Amino acid sequence: MNATYRAMQVTRPGVLELVERPTIAPGIGQVLIAVEACGICGADVGDIEGADPALQPPRVPGHEVVGRIAALGEHVPSLWKVGQRVGVGRLGGPCSECVQCRQGHFQLCQHQPFVGATCDGGYAEMMLARASGLVSSPDELLAEEAAPLLCAGIATFNALKKCGAQAGDTVAIIGIGGLGHMAL
Structure with missing residues (x-):
């Protein structure tokens, strides 16, 4: 080292x-x-x-x-x-x-x-x-792909999980920026 x-x-x-x-x-x-x-x-x-x-x-x-x-x-x-x-x-x-x-x-x-x-x-x-x-x-998983999951990915996952949506439900994603693209 x-x-x-x-x-x-x-x-x-x-x-x-x-x-x-x-x-x-x-x-x-x-x-x-x-x-x-x-x-x-x-x-x-x-x-x-x-x-x-x-x-x-x-x-x-x-x-x-x-x-x-x-x-x-x-x-x-x-x-x-x-x-x-x-x-x-x-x-x-x-x-x-x-x-x-x-x-x-x-x-x-x-x-x-x-x-x-x-x-x-x-x-x-x-x-x-x-x-x-x-x-x-x-x-x-490439490190460059994994890193954003540790903030934007977690924030988006938690929001979707806590909103009550289930598999197959329709949700609206407003904006496809740093968080929106993770939700998609």
Whole structure:
């Protein structure tokens, strides 16, 4: 593994800068991912434009990430292996300890990082991620095709699932942009 990796970080609001960073070993419950692809989402623009270096260190945006596990931290569940293809979306993994997590509302976790906003994301060659935020990504699906599924795909799937539509029902999709094309 290389001692450094390249990343696009937000140095001030609206400005991305190519930098070289030291490769960091994953901590407890974390994995190091060698990024293969990262989608570009409208929320990334907000993260880039709204960055405040006075409140946080320079941040790497990007929350539609697909790559391979390069290293495992301690206490990572045994289902994750070095070399395995994984994805990470906007919600970076629940803590499984707060009140919301204990009630099964993992999406409302009080201690969950927002990938690309409160922790570094995938506009880089490497990134750290919580193991609890990983999903498996099949090798048969190109990384470039899989990455947008981790944000736009999930948002669209959840909306269609929760609207009550059943197989064979007619639904209207208004607009065929970043989300609409996923719904189709």
